[in-house]
């Protein structure tokens with residue numbers, strides 16, 4: 001099998017007496033969607049925070065594209081192509097969707113030497129930005145201020161920004177949250193396509209989406225991974241059914 005893009009080994013994160021991440025080992029291979037599921041408070045967000053660099057683990061390692069990134073900051077990880085999407089706050093709401101993606105293209109190109117050029121008029125930015133917007137189905141909304149986009153459209157915009165930044169892996173934290181059935185269906189089909197570009201670690205409560213999309217699933221309970229396997233293996237796993245899935249099929 002190909003080398004994992006992301007390899008998390010024996011990660012531990014405690015908050016006082018609580019081990020929110022308890023010796024977690026999990027990896028992400030090229031071309032796959034690996035879903036991380038578990039009950040509320042299981043530690044999914046805490047794990048994502050450590051992968052993107054907003055929380056420092058107490059012990060364990062995180063390797064990305066073969067490099068130990070355990071002690072790198074958020075910006076350094078993002079520059080390497082490890083980006084958490086759906087941080088809505090990172091979008092500038094007064095700017096258009098297009099301009100937000102152009103800023104991401106500019107960041108990827110390394111902005112220092114073009115610092116004084118107006119972003120709005122630069123075709124080397126608008127072209128790739130429009131391509132990213134087309135890929136997520138937002139080209140028709142490109143000129144609208146982000147404040148006028150729906151919740152679902154903002155999530156599509158986040159993916160466009162991640163594409164424009166050249167992400168080598170996507171960390172998606174509940175992308176379906178707040179979406180209607182139609183939006184969820186559209187996003188499901190888009191993510192199935194997106195994983196070919198870069199693998200996806202997906203935290204998601206919508207089990208229909210998880211079962212439709214995941215190549216592998218890991219189940220987190222009280223900070224520990226209790227099982228990792230294919231959709232069928234996870235559905236059949238007695239420990240998973242007891243701890244979490246009993247009422248989902």
Ligand SMILES: Nc1ncnc2c1ncn2[C@@H]1O[C@H](COP(=O)(O)OP(=O)(O)OP(=O)(O)O)[C@@H](O)[C@H]1O
Pocket residue numbers: 015018020038039040041042043044045046047
């Ligand atoms: N900054 C913090 N300080 C103290 N405890 C925390 C902190 N962040 C999370 N926790 C605790 O760590 C545990 C794991 O929380 P986390 O938010 O990672 O779970 P989750 O699986 O993402 O939950 P949900 O599905 O509800 O989003 C919980 O018991 C939570 O209360």
